[in-house]
Amino acid sequence: MTAFTEDELVAAIRRILTGPAPGVLIGIGDDAAVVELGSHSEILTSDMLVEGIHFDRRTTSPRDLGYKAIAVNVSDVAAMGGGPRYAMASLGLPSDAEAAWVMELYGGMREAADEYAVPVVGGDTSRADRIVLSVAMTGEVPDGGAVGRSGARAGDRIVVTGVLGAAAGGLALSTADPHAIGAVLGTDWARDLLGAHLRPHARVAEGQALARAGATAMIDVSDGLAKDLGRLCRESGVGAALDLSRIPLAPALEDLAKVLPVEPLTLAMEGGEDYELLATLRPVAVEGAVAALEERFTPLSTIGEITAAPGIVSVEPDGLRRPVRAGGWDHFAS
Amino acid sequence: MTAFTEDELVAAIRRILTGPAPGVLIGIGDDAAVVELGSHSEILTSDMLVEGIHFDRRTTSPRDLGYKAIAVNVSDVAAMGGGPRYAMASLGLPSDAEAAWVMELYGGMREAADEYAVPVVGGDTSRADRIVLSVAMTGEVPDGGAVGRSGARAGDRIVVTGVLGAAAGGLALSTADPHAIGAVLGTDWARDLLGAHLRPHARVAEGQALARAGATAMIDVSDGLAKDLGRLCRESGVGAALDLSRIPLAPALEDLAKVLPVEPLTLAMEGGEDYELLATLRPVAVEGAVAALEERFTPLSTIGEITAAPGIVSVEPDGLRRPVRAGGWDHFAS
Numbered sequence: 001m002t003a004f005t006e007d008e009l010v011a012a013i014r015r016i017l018t019g020p021a022p023g024v025l026i027g028i029g030d031d032a033a034v035v036e037l038g039s040h041s042e043i044l045t046s047d048m049l050v051e052g053i054h055f056d057r058r059t060t061s062p063r064d065l066g067y068k069a070i071a072v073n074v075s076d077v078a079a080m081g082g083g084p085r086y087a088m089a090s091l092g093l094p095s096d097a098e099a100a101w102v103m104e105l106y107g108g109m110r111e112a113a114d115e116y117a118v119p120v121v122g123g124d125t126s127r128a129d130r131i132v133l134s135v136a137m138t139g140e141v142p143d144g145g146a147v148g149r150s151g152a153r154a155g156d157r158i159v160v161t162g163v164l165g166a167a168a169g170g171l172a173l174s175t176a177d178p179h180a181i182g183a184v185l186g187t188d189w190a191r192d193l194l195g196a197h198l199r200p201h202a203r204v205a206e207g208q209a210l211a212r213a214g215a216t217a218m219i220d221v222s223d224g225l226a227k228d229l230g231r232l233c234r235e236s237g238v239g240a241a242l243d244l245s246r247i248p249l250a251p252a253l254e255d256l257a258k259v260l261p262v263e264p265l266t267l268a269m270e271g272g273e274d275y276e277l278l279a280t281l282r283p284v285a286v287e288g289a290v291a292a293l294e295e296r297f298t299p300l301s302t303i304g305e306i307t308a309a310p311g312i313v314s315v316e317p318d319g320l321r322r323p324v325r326a327g328g329w330d331h332f333a334s
Numbered sequence: 335m336t337a338f339t340e341d342e343l344v345a346a347i348r349r350i351l352t353g354p355a356p357g358v359l360i361g362i363g364d365d366a367a368v369v370e371l372g373s374h375s376e377i378l379t380s381d382m383l384v385e386g387i388h389f390d391r392r393t394t395s396p397r398d399l400g401y402k403a404i405a406v407n408v409s410d411v412a413a414m415g416g417g418p419r420y421a422m423a424s425l426g427l428p429s430d431a432e433a434a435w436v437m438e439l440y441g442g443m444r445e446a447a448d449e450y451a452v453p454v455v456g457g458d459t460s461r462a463d464r465i466v467l468s469v470a471m472t473g474e475v476p477d478g479g480a481v482g483r484s485g486a487r488a489g490d491r492i493v494v495t496g497v498l499g500a501a502a503g504g505l506a507l508s509t510a511d512p513h514a515i516g517a518v519l520g521t522d523w524a525r526d527l528l529g530a531h532l533r534p535h536a537r538v539a540e541g542q543a544l545a546r547a548g549a550t551a552m553i554d555v556s557d558g559l560a561k562d563l564g565r566l567c568r569e570s571g572v573g574a575a576l577d578l579s580r581i582p583l584a585p586a587l588e589d590l591a592k593v594l595p596v597e598p599l600t601l602a603m604e605g606g607e608d609y610e611l612l613a614t615l616r617p618v619a620v621e622g623a624v625a626a627l628e629e630r631f632t633p634l635s636t637i638g639e640i641t642a643a644p645g646i647v648s649v650e651p652d653g654l655r656r657p658v659r660a661g662g663w664d665h666f667a668s
Contacts, residue, residue: 005581042472044420044455044456045422045456045471046421046423046456046457046470048425048460048461048466048468050426050460050466051464052463076507086378088378088379088380090380091382121378122378123380124381125382126382126383127387128461128464128466130463132462134382134468134470136378136380136422136424138378138472157343166434210498214383240433250591332376
């Protein structure tokens with residue numbers, strides 16, 4: 001990066017990110033971006049990815065990192081029942097970062113920005129000791145249509161989109177001893193897991209469908225099902241009874257468990273980064289929600305029920321209720 | 335911070351930041367914030383402050399840092415001719431950060447947020463090696479009323495609000511050998527300089543007045559007059575001829591130059607962080623702009639003229655034109 005001034009870097013980023021973007025009146029390269037307003041409520045979110053905490057520069061490609069930085073923000077918008085609109089990306093860079101690396105990073109952002117139709121309209125760059133990527137995003141949702149975390153009520157069914165544990169499985173694969181897993185890296189199931197870890201998919205249409213179907217509360221599963229369900233319950237002042245046998249596990253985890261000492265259910269409950277949507281619905285609304293997601297070929301599993309009593313329990317086959325450990329990813333745990 | 339989980343930190347931040355905020359439908363504590371849209375165009379901006387680059391934890395109080403993180407984003411909104419609406423703050427924290435320090439930081443943000451009526455409606459927290467504070471902000475401006483950097487034309491007058499060099503003078507004071515400046519720290523002029531450095535003021539009403547007065551281009555002076563004027567000229571495809579004798583220097587710099595080896599004009603031209611507004615106006619519009627800012631007791635100085643020829647020159651008393659060094663703060667310089 002020694003040959004780069006800040007202005008040259010911004011000019012280069014601008015070339016990568018600039019393009020036709022409906023509604024952007026002034027984009028990258030000015031003091032701030034100016035965008036047209038829609039007729040909906042606006043959603044604002046931001047996420048910070050830090051080298052050594054969220055990713056390892058030696059094992060994460062800059063293109064994947066850029067893609068993920070956008071996708072995780074889109075997921076937050078989706079978890080409100082909204083659609084993404086505009087993004088801003090602020091980047092802190094160490095002096096040893098290569099220009100090519102930085103361009104690949106923005107290339108990955110551009111890729112996700114195109115996929116989710118969410119133009120990156122501004123941001124900031126700075127020197128830093130380690131790479132820090134902070135993305136902020138706006139989105140929109142029909143007035144009154146946003147789904148928060150606090151609306152779950154006793155008797156609501158708990159549903160989750162897709163399958164869980166794949167991203168944690170991919171992380172386990174990518175950090176495993178190469179000698180132990182070298183033979184499986186070319187298999188379909190290993191690629192599925194690594195893809196889930198490196199290229200998370202945000203459930204935008206699903207979030208909107210769940211909102212329309214009457215979701216009473218919703219959250220994206222970023223830190224593991226146990227922890228994120230705990231957050232939803234706490235915000236709603238309720239508890240949850242889970243049927244652990246109905247939690248949809250990524251099929252590839254069965255293969256993974258044959259080569260690494262992992263437990264699929266634990267990866268789903270505590271692994272994090274799946275970016276599936278966890279929602280609550282009145283019982284009468286479940287069937288419609290399942291049908292709406294079927295149209296998009298996205299499974300929706302009913303995994304339990306909201307309870308008036310706080311805390312999360314699992315309902316065992318013998319009818320007994322056992323507390324569920326609220327473990328999961330915590331950025332501040334050591 | 336060892337006793338803090340991420341959720342506990344968020345809960346604590348929420349207590350500090352939450353309060354009556356018109357238009358915020360869902361604020362801190364959910365996946366994202368939801369705000370009402372106005373009938374105007376929206377402005378989006380973000381700025382990242384990194385420990386060791388933008389500030390030194392040993393010499394900057396967390397309250398000042400939080401205040402500044404908001405104010406510099408407001409300044410970007412002001413430089414478009416708009417008003418701030420909503421902010422998001424993402425924070426990366428080392429394990430040795432004290433909880434009290436973090437709360438003071440958010441307290442400072444709240445202080446500025448109240449002053450500029452720009453609620454902090456969301457954000458993110460993460461572990462990091464050194465403190466990183468990334469603020470994103472939305473603002474609004476009447477449709478078609480945003481002032482960018484690219485509209486300056488030959489013959490336009492160059493104007494700047496307030497006085498320049500004070501923030502750089504304050505930085506020089508705060509990093510000087512205490513033995514050399516201990517005797518002056520209690521003086522009014524030293525307090526003025528330190529205040530300009532630690533608590534920058536964003537020129538919101540002034541930016542709006544300049545936009546209404548017909549500013550053809552505008553930028554906030556964050557990296558020094560020479561560099562920011564250079565950016566404005568480059569975006570507009572023009573040059574500038576400056577009368578250096580008319581550049582408004584902070585009066586306290588005269589006092590500072592008696593105790594430290596600083597040159598007031600150099601601090602104004604290359605020092606940065608003044609957050610005054612630099613704008614261009616058709617000659618016929620200058621008088622009206624000066625009068626509009628006089629109503630707010632803010633001086634507006636005409637310091638030169640836009641030229642068709644690129645490059646920035648100073649017009650000397652003898653009529654000669656000499657190139658102006660384009661120095662200034664660069665986050666990527668070593």
